[in-house]
Amino acid sequence: MIAKILICLFFGMPLIACGSVADSHCQALAQAKLTNVTITAAQLISSGTFAPPTGDPISGLPAFCRVAATLKPTPDSNIKIELWMPERDWNGRFLGTGNGGGAGKISYKELALGLQRGFATANTDMGTSPHADAVVDHPERWADFGYRSTHRMTSVSKKILASFYGKSESRSYFVGCSTGGGQALMEAQRFPADYNGIIAGAPANNRTHIHTGFLWNLKATNSTAGARLPAEKIAWITKAVVSACAGKDGGSPEDAFLTDPRECKFNPDTLPKCHANDQNDCLTGAQLAALKLIYAGPTNPKTGERIYTPIPLGSENSLAGVLQQENPAKMAAQFYPFQWALGAKFDYTKFDYDQDQDKVDRKLAPILNANNPDLSKIKKMGGKIVMFTGTADPLVPYQDALNYYDRVIDNQQSKLAHSGENARQQALTQTQDFFRYFLIPGMAHCGGGPGLHDFGQSLGLNVPTDSEHDLLTALIGWVEQGKAPDEVIATTFVDDKPAKGIEFQRPICAYPKFPNYMGGDRKAASSYRCVDHPRGEVPKPAKRYLN
DSSP states (O other), rough: OHHHHHHHHTOOOOGGGGGGOHHHHHGGGGGOOOEEEEEEEEEEEOOEEEEEESSSEEEEEEOOEEEEEOOOTTTOOOOEEEEEEEOOOOSSSSEEEOOTTTOOOOOOOHHHHHHHOOOEEEEOTTTOOOHHHHHHHHHHHHIIIIIHHHHHHHHHHHHHHHHHHSSSSSSSEEEEEEEEEEEHHHHHHHTTTSSSEEEEEOOOOOHHHHHHHHHHHHHHHSSSOOOOHHHHHHHHHHHHHHHHHHHHHOOOOOSSSOGGGGGOOOOOOGOOOOOOOOOOOBBBBBHHHHHHHHOOOOBTTTTOOOOOOOTTOOOOTSTTHHHHHTTTHHHGGGHHHHHHOOOOOOOOHHHTTTTHHHHHHHHHHHOOOOOOOOHHHHHHHOOOEEEEETTOOOSOHHHHHHHHHHHHHHHHHTTOOOHHHHHHHHHHHHTTTEEEEEEEETSSSSSSSSSSSSSSTTTTTTTTTSTTTOOOHHHHHHHHHOOOOHHHHEEEEEEGGGGGGGGEEEEEETEEEEEEEOSSSSTTTEEEEEEEEOOOSSSSOOOOGGO
């Protein structure tokens, strides 16, 4: 059997046709010769439960060929990837999946979800194993994290699956959120031929400035004694914001979240001030000053230029919101870009938003940030992009993604021979021909939060995998049948458990449209209609901070 497989490899024959034992087909991939690639595992995993090298066992898996490899595009690189390929019922498509935070490990959950949907699915640790703090003084590994690892994962995986199945994939898709969303936009900008369809969720594409936002909030609440906000006050602040604005931004007046926070003109000075023995439902002077800084967002103190956007109104109490961002111990994991650029002994209390920010940007922005609004290459190739962010996301605020999308529209408009309102509308139409953006009312970072939670952003296993409810299926329909998604029904399940039933639904809409409440049952999707809202109108970083 082994001799027959080696003959197949020599003559370039498909492994799947080289013998009757699937395990042998998979094991033979260990002999594949790929430049700067070491195959570290090639094994057939039987259906049922698989215990990955890290994390909990994963159940409900079909039989698959698991290939693990280490890629070294440079001598200092150490990129880990895994590719999981269904033994049977492959849907013919390749799916690249994203990571989170500073990466440093394979995301096995993403591999499993893609596999369960019939994709040959890949993931990478982005070259930062065992964690991002470990690659200080390794600039090639910063570049691996920024752009190289995802591209190399993609190209190597496609070669391996072609050997295993005896044919190339029919289409390629990428799905990622947070860091994964940044990977998605980096692929669209730098390697437009890699994927036919891309989903970029809550994209951390403005990487060096997102982390400056974290530092700003941390310093705002820790530089003055008594400035930190306890959990109950943060919840009270969000309740006050929502009470002042719900129903005035397109959503239902009974919502516990905001549909379009841009329509909320909340003034923190209207919150009660604490006196003498007051404890709750009020703010001390130090707390109010900190809250105002958080709402203002980071600026350069020397020039007054905006560096990054603030957290959205209504996101204060979301997971990863103010309570986390004011805690030095919890936010230390977000210091890695500053350690890379400024040294392992980086002290956040001494960070200078003028000179230190410039040092960080000079070293890291060219390799970590995916801010280029010129997507003409992927458009020309017929590629499609769907981007989404939650309006209650305090970690990667929706304003940055919205500003990026508007800059893509502006880039399209700059190519037109005429100007004016007609040109503006034409540029929007041209952008929507290949790139659509959905804002998710009340969703926190990639999911959860007080609003909508599920629309297939987690590869659709909690919702029907049809184009009406599942974003990936809608993207596939756009790429393969030309049906562009105007809206998708998003769902929030009771206690986030589908078995308990639906708590409420409503459509999410392609920007600049939002789901406006038209009356009736606020929990029913039929009570909402996608309506145009104004474009833009978010805090925008200065041009120097969009590099």
